Amino acid sequence: MKTQLALSAIALLLVGCQTTTQTTAEQAPTENRVTNAALAPEALAALADRQPLFMERLRQAATAFPPVEFTAHNHQELTMAQARAFEQRMFSKPAEDSPSNLSWMQPANKEEPCLLPMSKSFMAEPNARAFWDGECKEGYAHGLGRDIAISDETHMEEITVHDLSVDQPRLNSFKNFTTGYSEHGVDISDNNGAFYGRSERFGFSDDRMWMYLITGKFDDESLFVEKRPFSSRQYSRVTIDDVVSYSHAQYFDPEHCCNAKTYMYDPTAPDDVFEQGLMRFFMRNGNVQNELMTEDGNRYIVEVPEGYWDLIDEAFAQAVIEAEQARVYEQAAIELEQAYLKNVCRVGVEPPTGLDIETYQKACVWPLNHADEYLNAIAHAEQFDPAYTTVPQFDNNFSVMLDNPNEISQSLVTDIKQRMQSLTE
Numbered sequence: 230m231k232t233q234l235a236l237s238a239i240a241l242l243l244v245g246c247q248t249t250t251q252t253t254a255e256q257a258p259t260e261n262r263v264t265n266a267a268l269a270p271e272a273l274a275a276l277a278d279r280q281p282l283f284m285e286r287l288r289q290a291a292t293a294f295p296p297v298e299f300t301a302h303n304h305q306e307l308t309m310a311q312a313r314a315f316e317q318r319m320f321s322k323p324a325e326d327s328p329s330n331l332s333w334m335q336p337a338n339k340e341e342p343c344l345l346p347m348s349k350s351f352m353a354e355p356n357a358r359a360f361w362d363g364e365c366k367e368g369y370a371h372g373l374g375r376d377i378a379i380s381d382e383t384h385m386e387e388i389t390v391h392d393l394s395v396d397q398p399r400l401n402s403f404k405n406f407t408t409g410y411s412e413h414g415v416d417i418s419d420n421n422g423a424f425y426g427r428s429e430r431f432g433f434s435d436d437r438m439w440m441y442l443i444t445g446k447f448d449d450e451s452l453f454v455e456k457r458p459f460s461s462r463q464y465s466r467v468t469i470d471d472v473v474s475y476s477h478a479q480y481f482d483p484e485h486c487c488n489a490k491t492y493m494y495d496p497t498a499p500d501d502v503f504e505q506g507l508m509r510f511f512m513r514n515g516n517v518q519n520e521l522m523t524e525d526g527n528r529y530i531v532e533v534p535e536g537y538w539d540l541i542d543e544a545f546a547q548a549v550i551e552a553e554q555a556r557v558y559e560q561a562a563i564e565l566e567q568a569y570l571k572n573v574c575r576v577g578v579e580p581p582t583g584l585d586i587e588t589y590q591k592a593c594v595w596p597l598n599h600a601d602e603y604l605n606a607i608a609h610a611e612q613f614d615p616a617y618t619t620v621p622q623f624d625n626n627f628s629v630m631l632d633n634p635n636e637i638s639q640s641l642v643t644d645i646k647q648r649m650q651s652l653t654e
Contacts, residue, residue, distance in 0.1 A: 267557050273398040276417050276425060281450035283544045284469050290540055291316035291473075301521050306532040313537075315506030319473040319495060329420045331396075336361040336376070338581035342368035344394070345376050346419045354380035360581045362573070369393045373569065375592070377584065383407050386592060388569050389416070396420055400558070402566035404626075406595060411626055413562035414555060423448040425551075427559040429625055431596070437609065438602040442623055444559065445551040452544065454552035456623055459606045461616035467544040471497050477545045481616035487511055491538070491545075507533065556623075563624070567633045574635035593637035596626050600645045603627050 266272060294310035296317055310317075334347035337358045343365035351357055363374020370376065370391045377386045385405040392399065396419050403412040414426010424447045431440040438459070445453025455464040461481040468474040474496045479489045491509040495502070508528075510518045521531045570593060572578075580589035596603075610617040634642040 267554065268400075268561050273415060276398045276415060277423075281448070282452075282547060283467065283540070284450045286540060287316070287469060287473075287544070288320045291320045296321075301523050301527075301529045301531070303529050304531070305521075305529065307521070307534065309534045309537065312507060312533050315493065316473055320469075322472065325471070327421070330422075331419050334359045334378075336370070336581075337583050338362075339365060341365050343370050344368060345370045345391075346396075347378065351378055351380065351383060351385075354382045356381045357383075358583075360584050362581050363391070367393055373565075375569065375573075377581075377589070379588070384588075384591075388566050388592075390565075398425075400562050400565050401426075402562045402569075404592065404595065406591065409596075413560075413566070414558040415562070417448065421448070425558050426555050426562060427623075431599075433602065438599065438606040440606075440625060442625055444555045444623070445548060446555060452548040452551040453555070454548060458622060458625060459610040459614075459617075461610075461614050461620045463620065465545045465548045467541070467548055468496055475541050475544065481620050483513075483615060486513065488513060491541070507531075507537075509538065559624070563629055567629075570633075570635050574637040576636060590637055593635055594630070594641060597630050597638060597641050597645065599627075600641075600648070604645075604648065 291313050294313065294317070297308075297310045297314055299311055299314075330348045330350060332347055332349045332352055333344040334352060334357075336343050336345060338360045343361060345359055345361055347359060357378070357380040359379075360377040361370045361374055362377075363370060364372045366372075371393055373388075373390050375386055375388045378384075383405070384407050385403070387401055387403040389401040389403075390399055398415050398417045401412065401414065401416040403416075405411065409431045410428070411430075412424060412426060412428045414424060417423035417425055425445075427442060427444040428447075429440065429442050431438060433439070440458050442456045442458060443453050444456070445451065447453065449470045451466070451468040453466055455466060457463075463479045463481075465477045465479075466474060467476075473493060475491070475493045477489060477491045480487055487510045489511040492504045493506045493508075494504055498505075505522050505524075508520045508522060510520065512518060519531050519533045521529045523529070574590060574593035578586070578590070580586050630638060631642055631645060
């Protein structure tokens with residue numbers, strides 16, 4: 230099982246998974262049929278060899294000039310070296326090696342050798358154990374199935390297709406029930422956590438649900454779009470490893486001062502240190518204003534050299550393209566997940582040995598048990614965010630479960646849909 234990303238959306242069809250009641254869930258089907266060229270085995274395998282598009286170009290642009298020290302002031306015309314001073318510092322940081330977090334774990338329900346890829350950090354947790362309801366081959370988990378990792382601290386699962394010990398791109402539906410984090414897409418590599426698809430995280434602040442949907446490609450160079458379903462703001466982001474992050478925020482709320490804002494920051498900085506270096510504001514009156522945030526936290530209106538933003542804007546445009554492709558992988562993983570769940574989310578299914586049925590079928594209804602908080606968050610957004618209903622909405626785990634009821638979730642889905650209908654009347 231993969232390590233959770235630190236940070237994180239459109240097709241594969243499975244042949245029918247319907248079996249008779251009293252199915253043993255450990256005999257999950259493995260056959261699948263590809264219906265999109267991007268999901269062909271050779272296309273998925275090529276993802277592992279794809280090189281970063283902007284990492285070296287941004288690094289070269291940032292380090293093309295010797296470091297400069299200067300005192301900023303309002304309406305200053307910056308040189309290119311001054312404009313790139315923050316990025317120059319970020320790209321000059323010594324690189325840190327990130328050792329692989331990947332190991333292997335024998336499922337508790339299998340007597341024959343059947344190793345699952347598993348993170349070392351999870352295996353170090355108290356009472357860590359794993360279960361696998363698919364097949365085994367040559368000592369490894371193989372084919373379609375779900376691996377369930379449970380400890381005294383964590384409960385996470387993934388529905389995927391394993392291919393022995395080979396670390397190669399594979400469709401994956403991952404959920405961490407403990408943290409509210411999930412992914413749908415393609416795991417490019419278990420060794421470094423590279424991923425292409427949609428990640429989602431939800432939680433609660435002041436008794437109100439929040440949710441982030443992050444769609445794109447995540448690796449040493451991450452290009453993605455971030456949407457917050459209970460907000461009218463949307464972000465395009467480009468992150469170069471732990472070096473520097475560029476963000477372009479769009480504000481659809483007409484009461485906000487700006488249509489959009491571009492800024493950058495150190496992704497390793499504390500949470501209370503966010504915007505750094507240059508910022509760009511697209512004002513509602515059509516003006517564009519550049520500001521410089523200095524290390525002491527002061528902000529100055531400045532003029533930047535012509536062409537300074539060109540490469541950064543090109544990367545933002547690519548982030549949107551990556552998000553669109555990521556939705557292909559996301560939808561494929563959702564279809565993989567739903568076909569699998571139809572097989573195990575039924576009365577009479579037997580869980581893997583050593584696992585109770587309630588835990589095994591938790592995936593059949595998650596996260597519908599947070600329906601009250603979800604509906605309240607939507608109602609709050611509709612009431613207090615004037616632009617909320619004008620912004621396109623993307624799939625999330627909640628909407629996917631509502632659109633794909635199974636035998637276990639059907640009554641809950643019916644109740645929630647009735648409540649949603651009453652809210653619109």
